[in-house]
């Protein structure tokens with residue numbers, strides 16, 4: 001009769017479903033290989049519950065037998081896969097008793113170290129700290145006002161071309177940028193401190209330019225600033241000469257030549273004698289009166305000097321590194337040499 005058939009059909013397929021629920025729950029709670037074996041015999045063995053269910057199919061009508069038989073066979077396949085998974089999981093997490101060999105020699109854990117840029121930055125800032133300069137840091141995401149305007153580089157100034165700039169919003173050229181140098185900290189430090197000032201400012205800078213062996217789009221700089229009454233160009237030369245001797249050795253020769261930077265007047269670059277050549281290692285100069293005024297200082301009372309250098313370049317000289325891009329490529333073959 002159609003009605004009783006349907007009832008029976010539903011009941012029998014429910015039994016497949018019930019068996020599935022029971023089997024999965026029992027498999028989940030089997031914790032050892034022995035328990036897994038017991039499960040296998042219970043559900044999948046010759047006298048197990050699945051075999052029992054398949055045997056019971058004989059009592060069904062041919063149509064139902066097909067449907068229920070197919071469901072039961074699918075279940076067998078599923079349970080076999082689940083079972084194999086649990087067996088290999090249990091093998092991989094088991095620690096076989098007695099497998100720890102306490103006589104095996106230990107492996108030395110490898111120690112991390114400071115990044116080569118950090119090392120040279122610390123060495124240089126320490127040299128200046130010993131000469132009375134305090135280390136301060138500033139923001140890498142900077143306002144146009146500090147990166148340019150307060151340093152005597154107004155919007156129309158051609159010197160802005162020297163600094164290929166990453167604007168935070170490249171469409172609007174809004175007033176927020178990634179600092180192109182550490183010089184903005186000159187303005188920030190003066191704005192919130194009274195003279196005398198002696199600071200060094202290490203930190204990352206960014207330039208929107210193509211890279212090559214001597215140019216990277218990110219690099220470190222170390223800025224220096226000294227402001228007080230009566231500071232002269234002789235103080236600048238004496239301080240930077242002493243710096244060179246501390247970093248490169250007591251007989252290091254240096255050379256100053258005129259150069260142009262909008263925030264100093266006069267401006268110079270300093271070179272060191274290196275293997276028979278003169279190599280430029282920093283820009284420097286007497287702080288431009290406008291920069292002092294912009295920060296609220298009386299430029300008839302105070303004078304100062306400023307300088308800026310690239311520590312990676314200094315490390316490249318000393319360690320004969322041919323390509324600045326090594327510093328940020330994160331290759332352990334390079335990094336572990338320091």
Ligand code: DAH
Pocket residue numbers: 180181182183223224261263264282283284285306307308309
């Ligand atoms: N900010 C300059 C640059 O990135 C470097 C520099 C030159 C800094 C002269 C100074 C300075 O403080 O006086 O190219």
